[in-house]
Amino acid sequence: MTTFTDLRTALIARQKEWVADSGQEPDVGFRAIEFVGEVGELFNVIKKILREAGGWRGTRATPEDLADEFGDALICLYNLAEKMGVDLDAAAIAKFNRTSEKYGFPHRIMADEPPRCFACREPLQLGQMVIHDITEGLMHATCCGPERDAYVRLDDGSPLEDGEPIPTGHPWYPDTPETRIAYEDGRATTASAGRTGANGED
Known part of the structure; x- marks a missing residue:
């Protein structure tokens, strides 16, 4: 076609x-x-x-x-x-x-070649939870380490504030701006938080 x-x-x-x-x-x-x-x-x-x-x-x-x-x-x-x-x-x-x-519809158009998680090198799948690394790009949320000090805010690179939960990521969809995660009243919303590297390494 x-x-x-x-x-x-x-x-x-x-x-x-x-x-x-x-x-x-x-x-x-x-x-x-x-x-x-x-x-x-x-x-x-x-x-x-x-x-x-x-x-x-x-x-x-x-x-x-x-x-x-x-x-x-x-x-x-x-x-x-x-x-x-x-x-x-x-x-x-x-x-x-x-x-x-923006309006909460599930419909997306896939890119010809989806990006890969920089940690495991597997292609990202529609709707998978991902986190944006400030130096390497996107990675699966499941590939991230549990160390709190490995995570920083995407807007200025500063550490997470006391009591701010570790980001769980956001669903990946192709050809959309990277969604940044913040937490308000225990709910994930689009704002700014990220991590420094895979498995807690810079």
């Missing part, structure tokens, strides 16, 4: 041939105008479809016309994002996952 990544790769390759004769790449301004123009054409087709649904006189558009304009708009959006240095695939996945996390 062809993916959006395949589309992006093909667009980049075709663009090089498209402008080969002139030797000049379209700039951001051109790509922005091109995208807005295609969105305008898309809305014009939508207008015609709504016109027909209302039984009003005027030109018509077909479902095929609508699909074509959606395709044009998407292609031009990719071209604009590429010109501005944005990986649209990664950006869309990250935004989708952040929104799911």
Whole structure:
């Protein structure tokens, strides 16, 4: 099955041939105008479809016309994002996952290659409890040692406060910002706490 990544790769390759004769790449301004123009054409087709649904006189558009304009708009959006240095695939996945996390939905889009726990080197699995090490990255919560002095706060590297429980970690989901753990009224909430190293070692 062809993916959006395949589309992006093909667009980049075709663009090089498209402008080969002139030797000049379209700039951001051109790509922005091109995208807005295609969105305008898309809305014009939508207008015609709504016109027909209302039984009003005027030109018509077909479902095929609508699909074509959606395709044009998407292609031009990719071209604009590429010109501005944005990986649209990664950006869309990250935004989708952040929104799911923010509103408590379980739906996530997996990355092609999940990161590995730096302690045991096993791939992280969706929903596994992980802790962020300030020097090495993510690790399974079960790979962490029980020594209290091995844990620090992620925001400033300071030791945990007296009475503050050792972090238990947070569920791992792909392409989301690292969740930092703090404890309020005995409940884990997103804030800041971490550890220094695996098994209590810096």
